[in-house]
Amino acid sequence: MKLFITVFLIIITISLHGQDENSSTKDTVDVSAIIKTFVGEWEGEATAFFPRKPDRPNRNEKVNVVCKEVLEGNYIECNTKWAIENGRTRRLLIFWTYNKKTEKFNILFLYDDWPEIVNYPLDYDPQNRVFRGLDNFTTSRGIKGEEHVEWEISADSNVIKGTEYNHYENDPKDYWPKSFEFTWRRKN
Numbered sequence: 001m002k003l004f005i006t007v008f009l010i011i012i013t014i015s016l017h018g019q020d021e022n023s024s025t026k027d028t029v030d031v032s033a034i035i036k037t038f039v040g041e042w043e044g045e046a047t048a049f050f051p052r053k054p055d056r057p058n059r060n061e062k063v064n065v066v067c068k069e070v071l072e073g074n075y076i077e078c079n080t081k082w083a084i085e086n087g088r089t090r091r092l093l094i095f096w097t098y099n100k101k102t103e104k105f106n107i108l109f110l111y112d113d114w115p116e117i118v119n120y121p122l123d124y125d126p127q128n129r130v131f132r133g134l135d136n137f138t139t140s141r142g143i144k145g146e147e148h149v150e151w152e153i154s155a156d157s158n159v160i161k162g163t164e165y166n167h168y169e170n171d172p173k174d175y176w177p178k179s180f181e182f183t184w185r186r187k188n
Contacts, residue, residue: 029126031098035105037157038067038076038096046082046182052168060085065184067094105131122151129153137166144169148176158186 042065050056067078078094095108102121109118122133131151138144145168152161164180 029124031105032073034124034126035076035096035098036069036073037153038078038160039069041066041187042160042184043187044182044184046180048180049178051177051179061182063182063184107131107133122149129155139168147179160184 042063044063044065046061046063048059048061050058061082061084063080063082065078065080067076069075070077074097076096078096080092080094082090082092084090091112093110095110097106098104099106099121104121105124106119106121111118116137118135118137120133120135122131124131129152131149133149135147135149136144137147145166147164147166149165150163152163154160160183162180162182162184163178165176166179167176
């Protein structure tokens, strides 16, 4: 009988431990509340870096953002306008959602100055309030690359910081320079 109880307790312990390790984002955070963090008006600044072109200066931008719920709250649409120092502007639509099948957040970028659609899954770290994702792309010169992104939400949800790092197929193995960073501050 002691052996049966011991085996039974071991099986229960292993079973419970396995459930903790396999818990999904939706089990640990309110995905609807997290994604709604983006709703509102934002303003901020951004810097594009050109680490493979040391003679090219950084590109500084001011950004205005309006995010709202669309399609019955299943998506957050962020309409952004980026004003570059030289007076040129660019627009970018960003869509956020939570994919119940993959149990990951998804982000979709639609640019007015870039012909490709950028769409990739994001993991969410609730303890640090950070989204992390990886995307594959091809440069305008036909070079394949990967981009690692991080979106960090402040504890009070009034500041969002984003950072992008990229790696080209012809880069040294561990070379992931910063290519872009931005800060959005809530206006309302």
